[in-house]
Amino acid sequence: MGRVRAARMLTDFDSSVNMVRAISRFLRGKDHRAMSMGPGSPMLAGAASAAPSPLRRATFTTMGRIQGVPLNQARQVRADELTEWVTRQYGPGPYPAVIVGSASGAAVFLAAALRAPFLPQSLLVALRDTATHPDDPVGAMHAVAPLARMVAANNPELAVYHMHDPAQDRPMLENMAYLRLKRLRLGPVYERFLQQRLAPGATVIQLECTRDWRSRQVGERTYFQFGCLDGLSEEEYHHGGQRIADYLARENSSRWGWDPPEPDGRRPEAEWGFDPAIAGDIEAVAARNGYALHRLTMAEPQELSPFVADLYRWWYRDRGMPAARLLAQSYVQWDPMWTLRLGAVPFWLRFNTRPSYADLSRYLDGAEPYGRIHLNLFSQGLWSPGVVSIEQWHRLITAHAREHAQIIGVDTGAYPSDTGGTLRYQPAFAALPPRYPLPAPLTMADIDRFGWP
Amino acid sequence: MRIKGRVAVVTGASSGIGRATALAFAKKGAAVVLAARREEALEEVAGQCRARGGQALAVPTDVTDDEGVEELARRAAAEFGRIDVWINSAAVTAFGPFREMPLADFRRVVDVNLMGYVHGARAALPYLREQGEGVVVNVSSIAGVVAQPYTHAYGMTKSAIRMLSTSLRQELRLEGADGVHVCSVLPATIDTPLFQHAANYTGRKAQAMPPVYIPESVARAIVNLVRVPRREIVVGPGRGLVPLAKTAPGVTERIMRAQVDRFHLSRTETAPADSGNLHRPMPGTGSVHGGWHGRRRTAVRRVAAAVALGAVAAACLGRSRR
Numbered sequence: 190m191g192r193v194r195a196a197r198m199l200t201d202f203d204s205s206v207n208m209v210r211a212i213s214r215f216l217r218g219k220d221h222r223a224m225s226m227g228p229g230s231p232m233l234a235g236a237a238s239a240a241p242s243p244l245r246r247a248t249f250t251t252m253g254r255i256q257g258v259p260l261n262q263a264r265q266v267r268a269d270e271l272t273e274w275v276t277r278q279y280g281p282g283p284y285p286a287v288i289v290g291s292a293s294g295a296a297v298f299l300a301a302a303l304r305a306p307f308l309p310q311s312l313l314v315a316l317r318d319t320a321t322h323p324d325d326p327v328g329a330m331h332a333v334a335p336l337a338r339m340v341a342a343n344n345p346e347l348a349v350y351h352m353h354d355p356a357q358d359r360p361m362l363e364n365m366a367y368l369r370l371k372r373l374r375l376g377p378v379y380e381r382f383l384q385q386r387l388a389p390g391a392t393v394i395q396l397e398c399t400r401d402w403r404s405r406q407v408g409e410r411t412y413f414q415f416g417c418l419d420g421l422s423e424e425e426y427h428h429g430g431q432r433i434a435d436y437l438a439r440e441n442s443s444r445w446g447w448d449p450p451e452p453d454g455r456r457p458e459a460e461w462g463f464d465p466a467i468a469g470d471i472e473a474v475a476a477r478n479g480y481a482l483h484r485l486t487m488a489e490p491q492e493l494s495p496f497v498a499d500l501y502r503w504w505y506r507d508r509g510m511p512a513a514r515l516l517a518q519s520y521v522q523w524d525p526m527w528t529l530r531l532g533a534v535p536f537w538l539r540f541n542t543r544p545s546y547a548d549l550s551r552y553l554d555g556a557e558p559y560g561r562i563h564l565n566l567f568s569q570g571l572w573s574p575g576v577v578s579i580e581q582w583h584r585l586i587t588a589h590a591r592e593h594a595q596i597i598g599v600d601t602g603a604y605p606s607d608t609g610g611t612l613r614y615q616p617a618f619a620a621l622p623p624r625y626p627l628p629a630p631l632t633m634a635d636i637d638r639f640g641w642p
Numbered sequence: 643m644r645i646k647g648r649v650a651v652v653t654g655a656s657s658g659i660g661r662a663t664a665l666a667f668a669k670k671g672a673a674v675v676l677a678a679r680r681e682e683a684l685e686e687v688a689g690q691c692r693a694r695g696g697q698a699l700a701v702p703t704d705v706t707d708d709e710g711v712e713e714l715a716r717r718a719a720a721e722f723g724r725i726d727v728w729i730n731s732a733a734v735t736a737f738g739p740f741r742e743m744p745l746a747d748f749r750r751v752v753d754v755n756l757m758g759y760v761h762g763a764r765a766a767l768p769y770l771r772e773q774g775e776g777v778v779v780n781v782s783s784i785a786g787v788v789a790q791p792y793t794h795a796y797g798m799t800k801s802a803i804r805m806l807s808t809s810l811r812q813e814l815r816l817e818g819a820d821g822v823h824v825c826s827v828l829p830a831t832i833d834t835p836l837f838q839h840a841a842n843y844t845g846r847k848a849q850a851m852p853p854v855y856i857p858e859s860v861a862r863a864i865v866n867l868v869r870v871p872r873r874e875i876v877v878g879p880g881r882g883l884v885p886l887a888k889t890a891p892g893v894t895e896r897i898m899r900a901q902v903d904r905f906h907l908s909r910t911e912t913a914p915a916d917s918g919n920l921h922r923p924m925p926g927t928g929s930v931h932g933g934w935h936g937r938r939r940t941a942v943r944r945v946a947a948a949v950a951l952g953a954v955a956a957a958c959l960g961r962s963r964r
Binding site for chain 1: 844847908912913
């Protein structure tokens with residue numbers, strides 16, 4: 190009962206869930222097609238993206254409704270059932286290393302290289318909510334707070350963040366409320382996993398994203414976070430501006446601006462941030478079992494991307510491969526297996542917005558030029574503030590590729606409302622030549638040799 | 643008791659069952675004394691009563707104030723010379739997990755729903771006894787027999803109201819006041835604004851749990867109860883739940899638990915923690931209906947029942963001819 194319930198409660202487009210799915214499937218020799226939820230099919234993707242714009246928008250909204258857990262089931266949320274879902278995705282091991290902590294797409298490729306599972310600190314459970322208006326953050330906070338408090342009360346090992354972002358998540362927010370559940374204790378399920386499924390002398394990599402965000406406490410271990418890491422700055426979320434006014438006008442909102450509740454502190458960012466409350470437990474388990482503990486700290490979730498890209502490049506060259514192809518993958522449309530089979534250097538973009546554009550641009554400016562650059566972009570269903578156009582992305586990669594630059598797996602006419610994008614990215618990766626056998630895993634000593642960030 | 647020319651005091655007359663009952667008595671030619679907290683709403687109801695041919699007097703009253711209720715009785719008697727019928731109908735409710743419900747709200751529900759009725763009965767009975775006849779109608783609820791989760795205070799008070807009615811009935815008989823009757827009415831889910839006005843700490847919007855019936859049915863039942871007093875009547879669907887609760891309490895508990903979780907509290911609409919109309923009345927002039935489509939739902943059920951009966955009758959007829 191718990192298994193089915195946990196799988197039903199977790200949100201399929203969550204970054205942590207997709208990390209677990211992609212890595213666990215990779216460890217079983219499988220790819221991450223369609224976010225591990227269905228078939229990768231250009232034909233189905235084409236049909237999905239061919240619908241008229243309002244229908245595509247409605248599809249995103251409907252997906253939100255489907256993904257949301259009915260409100261009467263909120264009391265059944267149990268942190269240990271969710272973490273059991275995580276650990277059940279992996280085989281018996283023994284694994285030479287494990288990554289525990291913050292979500293980061295770059296860490297997917299690090300984990301794949303090490304053949305290491307990932308145990309997330311944060312998971313997303315979305316509640317079905319048709320009553321609150323995306324542009325009324327105070328109303329949303331008050332409306333969801335009783336249920337968020339209940340989830341926190343039922344799970345003393347969790348901090349519950351009600352994350353409300355009417356910019357990037359707008360289509361979803363029309364039908365759901367995001368509860369990001371952050372573990373404050375390792376808990377018996379993760380402890381058992383670390384004890385039983387790691388090789389003797391294995392390394393526990395504690396991935397810590399120190400990114401925080403303004404939030405407001407609405408109950409014991411219960412917080413409301415307005416906005417999140419995307420195309421808007423934290424300042425704009427809280428104090429508005431012309432971009433937001435324009436955006437709301439474009440969305441035909443009845444509001445002219447947002448009036449979020451007054452924050453009462455800075456806390457770990459709901460989706461990506463690491464809460465150090467769990468660190469003591471990780472350290473204790475590592476010490477008890479004779480594992481090495483390696484702390485990997487980053488200020489932003491995508492900060493790891495250049496390091497992982499350079500690591501892969503170094504690794505390929507070490508194997509005598511050309512390492513001249515960059516495959517940039519965004520949000521959760523990643524595929525570690527095809528990245529390795531193509532001999533491609535992965536560069537993870539947190540999203541399709543300006544900060545990610547700036548990161549890729551900065552990396553390409555500083556990196557040894559790539560011959561071929563391929564870019565795939567996630568679609569969130571609307572032109573939220575800061576979304577970078579296809580033309581800009583194309584100009585960026587064209588300017589940096591010596592031979593060829595291409596946006597792949599994206600219906601450029603439908604972007605950023607490319608409903609079929611999820612079904613299209615993996616076949617697009619798989620269609621690229623050439624193919625290489627999967628390499629033997631990297632070891633911690635290899636990375637020591639390359640140099641940690 | 644013939645209704646025409648009688649004097650009926652109705653508490654909770656600003657909305658829902660109380661308002662529908664006041665209008666029903668006015669239509670039958672009774673003089674009605676309307677009591678509730680909202681003067682604006684009472685004046686509107688008084689106007690509607692007069693338009694139906696009855697006399698009406700609005701007396702803004704908070705039923706938790708015993709002196710205020712005594713004054714209500716005095717005003718009624720002073721205006722119309724007597725009191726024949728006293729209908730205790732004022733009610734509030736609160737949804738919430740037991741640990742989340744503020745004690746002040748819990749107490750307020752008990753004060754309004756239970757002490758309000760006690761105050762009403764204490765104010766009315768001296769007049770009825772002196773006259774040697776009269777009827778006190780206490781509006782209880784099926785929720786007073788068949789318990790449900792998240793409305794502890796409401797269920798407790800509705801159950802206690804039945805006890806109050808029974809106890810008073812026994813006492814009146816012992817004292818020889820045979821012409822004075824105390825009756826209980828147990829409505830099922832009725833299409834009233836009670837759910838919108840409720841205090842709510844569940845995080846989920848409270849809604850009328852189907853099947854929903856119209857308040858006019860309850861009003862009609864109360865009028866008939868005054869005409870021919872009975873100890874207790876159940877109005878609306880769910881009549882079957884009352885005997886079921888006695889014969890199969892475990893099954894009934896499970897049914898109600900699931901029903902409330904699935905249908906009484908929304909599974910898609912969140913709701914902020916709010917004390918509703920417990921401590922201050924809702925603004926506006928009130929209404930009989932709550933917008934839960936009780937009339938349409940009732941009509942659909944009746945048509946469906948008629949069609950089903952017709953089909954059964956036709957089938958029986960067909961068999962007998964063969």
